[in-house]
Amino acid sequence: MLLDELKKMLISEGASDVGFSSINKYLPDELKIFKTCVTVVVRLSDAIVNQIIDSPTFTYYHHYKAINNLIDLLTLKGVLFLESKGYYAYSIAASQSVHGKDNGFSGVLSHKIGAVLSGMGFIGKSNLFIHERFGPRVRLGTILTTYEPENGISNNVIEPKCGDCNLCIVSCPAQAIHGNTWYLGIDRNEMIDPHACSSYMKEKFKFIGRGQVCGICMRVCPYGSEVKR
Numbered sequence: 621m622l623l624d625e626l627k628k629m630l631i632s633e634g635a636s637d638v639g640f641s642s643i644n645k646y647l648p649d650e651l652k653i654f655k656t657c658v659t660v661v662v663r664l665s666d667a668i669v670n671q672i673i674d675s676p677t678f679t680y681y682h683h684y685k686a687i688n689n690l691i692d693l694l695t696l697k698g699v700l701f702l703e704s705k706g707y708y709a710y711s712i713a714a715s716q717s718v719h720g721k722d723n724g725f726s727g728v729l730s731h732k733i734g735a736v737l738s739g740m741g742f743i744g745k746s747n748l749f750i751h752e753r754f755g756p757r758v759r760l761g762t763i764l765t766t767y768e769p770e771n772g773i774s775n776n777v778i779e780p781k782c783g784d785c786n787l788c789i790v791s792c793p794a795q796a797i798h799g800n801t802w803y804l805g806i807d808r809n810e811m812i813d814p815h816a817c818s819s820y821m822k823e824k825f826k827f828i829g830r831g832q833v834c835g836i837c838m839r840v841c842p843y844g845s846e847v848k849r
């Protein structure tokens with residue numbers, strides 16, 4: 621099947637996991653032509669993430685950018701593959717805010733919607749996507765396509781599994797995480813305060829990539845934090 625072939629190609633090119641979802645009804649009007657979402661997951665290095673304590677590191681910032689570049693390359697390859705099969709396909713940048721949208725705090729489409737619909741993981745109190753194997757230590761990319769398998773795709777939303785944990789909430793230096801439990805359709809502002817997060821990073825971590833990264837809430841999450849040596 622075409623999606624299996626696509627997944628095999630993306631994994632062989634460096635993706636850690638690939639998931640599929642039926643996304644049409646969650647898309648904004650300008651993207652309604654698309655039916656299927658392909659979510660590309662690339663895991664972050666544990667050795668690098670584990671160095672984040674109360675601040676991001678220069679190594680983490682470089683790693684973050686390198687992984688975003690890999691994801692953009694993978695989604696481009698996915699688009700070319702789908703186009704070669706005769707379908708429209710559209711990639712969404714790994715990390716790009718759209719000027720004017722949600723005060724500049726949002727991209728064209730959240731990568732998390734396709735990721736959570738695909739059943740590869742859940743969304744935690746941190747509002748991060750928690751992959752079933754890698755926890756929040758992942759970056760995501762999205763391809764939208766007009767291709768739809770004959771039997772459709774059944775979405776599989778996994779309920780949040782944070783339980784009583786509140787590590788991300790108490791560790792966030794900006795107090796940006798409200799501590800609510802995610803559900804499909806919840807307003808992002810009920811989960812986190814993106815302005816508080818962004819302002820804190822810009823003020824306190826401006827010497828590292830001009831304050832574009834933090835990573836503390838990802839680092840402290842018990843999911844995916846098994847130390848590999």
Ligand code: SF4
Nearest residue numbers: 792794817834836837
């Ligand atoms: S990235 Fe940093 S500032 Fe933003 S929510 Fe996570 S811990 Fe808080």
Ligand code: SF4
Nearest residue numbers: 744745782785788841
């Ligand atoms: S740190 Fe705890 S509360 Fe936060 S996302 Fe991870 S499991 Fe959920």
